[in-house]
Amino acid sequence: MLKNKKTVKIRGALLDWYDSEKRDLPWRQTRDPYSIWVSEIMLQQTQVQTVIPYYRRWMRAFPTLRRLAKAPEEKVLKLWEGLGYYSRARNLKKAAQKIQQDFNGVVPENYQDILSLPGIGKYTAGAILSIAHDQPLPVLDGNVKRVLARLFALKENGASGRSEKRLWQVAEDFLPDTRPGDFNQAVMELGATVCLPKNPMCPLCPLKKYCAAKKLGDPERFPPPKPRTPAKKIEVSAAVLQRGKKIFIQQRLHDGLMGGLWEFPGGKREKNETPEDCLVREIREELGIDIRISEKLMVIKHSYTRFRVTLHVFRVRLGTGRLKPTQCEQWQWVNHEELNSYTFPAANGKIVKYLTQNGRV
Numbered sequence: 001m002l003k004n005k006k007t008v009k010i011r012g013a014l015l016d017w018y019d020s021e022k023r024d025l026p027w028r029q030t031r032d033p034y035s036i037w038v039s040e041i042m043l044q045q046t047q048v049q050t051v052i053p054y055y056r057r058w059m060r061a062f063p064t065l066r067r068l069a070k071a072p073e074e075k076v077l078k079l080w081e082g083l084g085y086y087s088r089a090r091n092l093k094k095a096a097q098k099i100q101q102d103f104n105g106v107v108p109e110n111y112q113d114i115l116s117l118p119g120i121g122k123y124t125a126g127a128i129l130s131i132a133h134d135q136p137l138p139v140l141d142g143n144v145k146r147v148l149a150r151l152f153a154l155k156e157n158g159a160s161g162r163s164e165k166r167l168w169q170v171a172e173d174f175l176p177d178t179r180p181g182d183f184n185q186a187v188m189e190l191g192a193t194v195c196l197p198k199n200p201m202c203p204l205c206p207l208k209k210y211c212a213a214k215k216l217g218d219p220e221r222f223p224p225p226k227p228r229t230p231a232k233k234i235e236v237s238a239a240v241l242q243r244g245k246k247i248f249i250q251q252r253l254h255d256g257l258m259g260g261l262w263e264f265p266g267g268k269r270e271k272n273e274t275p276e277d278c279l280v281r282e283i284r285e286e287l288g289i290d291i292r293i294s295e296k297l298m299v300i301k302h303s304y305t306r307f308r309v310t311l312h313v314f315r316v317r318l319g320t321g322r323l324k325p326t327q328c329e330q331w332q333w334v335n336h337e338e339l340n341s342y343t344f345p346a347a348n349g350k351i352v353k354y355l356t357q358n359g360r361v
């Protein structure tokens with residue numbers, strides 16, 4: 001921890017600003033570690049305004065860890081639907097069960113214990129323990145990295161393990177002994193509301209007197225940009241497979257990408273395949289049957305963080321062979337009204353929306 005006079009002034013200015021300007025957010029009205037944990041997990045990769053209604057619904061459905069530990073996974077995933085990165089929800093539930101079994105139902109206060117829970121890394125452990133129990137542990141997310149890089153004109157962007165380690169060290173040195181939880185939240189709040197990635201609002205900033213990047217005249221240069229990996233493009237065919245008024249859906253394997261979510265069967269197009277050929281092959285491989293394609297329903301384009309999907313959706317009927325799904329946890333024939341009670345990945349969700357709005361199966 002730094003103790004020089006300037007650092008003490010910076011910390012004081014930041015905490016005073018936080019005390020008067022902090023947003024009134026539902027998870028700031030409690031020191032309950034479970035509530036803080038839920039909010040921190042939801043806020044990873046997601047904007048505050050989006051998180052608020054999800055957080056409220058979640059806390060109404062699972063007000064305690066015990067209720068979460070006992071909840072069916074389908075209900076947990078349904079409440080997370082639209083937030084993406086479903087492993088976060090599954091890990092919350094797994095961690096809640098582990099806490100019931102190994103920690104007498106109480107969120108551990110020991111750093112190593114809390115780190116042993118599924119889905120909790122250094123950032124989340126620091127956030128929960130500092131905010132709920134005022135333990136002097138730093139946090140480092142995108143907002144904190146940006147504020148630190150600008151305040152101290154650092155050339156670090158966290159792109160390498162070494163750079164990340166140095167930023168953690170700066171965050172630790174910057175953290176005061178008193179009110180570390182509020183201090184962590186103050187740095188994050190400044191990054192989220194004032195020290196924005198583009199057009200930081202320096203005239204309104206409580207740290208403007210001390211900020212090295214501002215003095216250099218172009219704060220946006222800090223932190224230096226990370227090299228970008230372009231999103232991979234993939235083409236997929238999917239089947240709305242009908243039998244009478246029922247539609248076939250299957251649950252993805254738990255241990256894969258978007259595990260546990262439901263989907264329409266299909267798969268990735270191979271080189272030189274048409275979307276139709278791809279679908280016939282995939283359904284034969286996945287379900288053991290031949291299909292008859294009735295019509296093309298739509299083409300959906302959807303961007304995930306690391307890839308962009310073009311999804312060709314066909315209405316199909318059973319052809320020959322005996323249905324024998326092999327690459328899913330379970331499967332169902334459902335009416336179109338029932339589709340909304342299952343949780344689908346975002347791109348498949350657009351098919352559900354189409355089917356439920358058009359009421360046609």
Ligand code: SF4
Pocket residue numbers: 147150151194195196200201202205206207208211212213214219
């Ligand atoms: S003065 Fe500007 S660049 Fe520096 S911390 Fe404040 S908002 Fe960010």
